[in-house]
Amino acid sequence: MTVYFIGAGPGAADLITVRGTRTIARCAVCLYAGSLVPVELLEQCPPGAKLVDTANLNLDQITAELLAAHRAGQDVARLHSGDPSVFSAVAEQMRRLDAAGVPYEVVPGVPAFAAAAAALKRELTVPAVGQTVILTRVAQQATPMPAGEDLATLGRSGALLVLHLAARYVDRVVAELTPHYGTDCPAAVVALASRPDELVLRGTLGDIAEQVKAAGVVRTAVILVGRTLGAEQFPDSHLYSVERDRCGA
The missing domain is CATH 3.40.1010.10 (Tetrapyrrole methylase, N-terminal domain)
Incomplete structure (x- = not known):
């Protein structure tokens, strides 16, 4: 068997x-x-x-x-x-x-962060804006995080952060990430991703916590924080660029 x-x-x-x-x-x-x-x-x-x-x-x-x-x-x-x-x-x-x-x-299966990105209609890696995605969580009423994996440390990278099991502690998330990302950094919360009752909240670190609490989101959600969520002006990917064709790459 x-x-x-x-x-x-x-x-x-x-x-x-x-x-x-x-x-x-x-x-x-x-x-x-x-x-x-x-x-x-x-x-x-x-x-x-x-x-x-x-x-x-x-x-x-x-x-x-x-x-x-x-x-x-x-x-x-x-x-x-x-x-x-x-x-x-x-x-x-x-x-x-x-x-x-x-x-x-x-x-393997479809992870929650991929379903959340689909709901947001966003690529999480955008040329010249952000090419790194960090999947993490917070240690509140769960197994402690290993040394060096706290939000303050991870936030210094400036990478797109996807936090699981953290919606209940959104105030803490905002407080620990704001010094590194700024209050104007795009943020989103997707609850029940891909389900009929899916809920998508969009904002910034400055207002996302109030949105989450007003909507009553406490579980089955991911929090996303990073500049790629709001990127509009960025170069085309080299993968399909004209220059790449000219170089025969």
């Missing part, structure tokens, strides 16, 4: 890869976070599949389900919102499967 860690996408049921859908369809067991994974994806499970909502399970209980499926010789679709490579908590599950000798594979 194999455990498949599948990126279920940011929320819309059709934002999952073809590989992800096909994998779900052939797994006898499906573990999913009911509060985050679209229920429509469960319709892809084969008839009689065992469905386990992990929203209220701890890591030991989730591991027990995976090991039980292994003993029964049943493939498992382990659905995670977004993409498994970012803030998915798959690392500790993989560590336990390694210790137990259980094989697993990873099927």
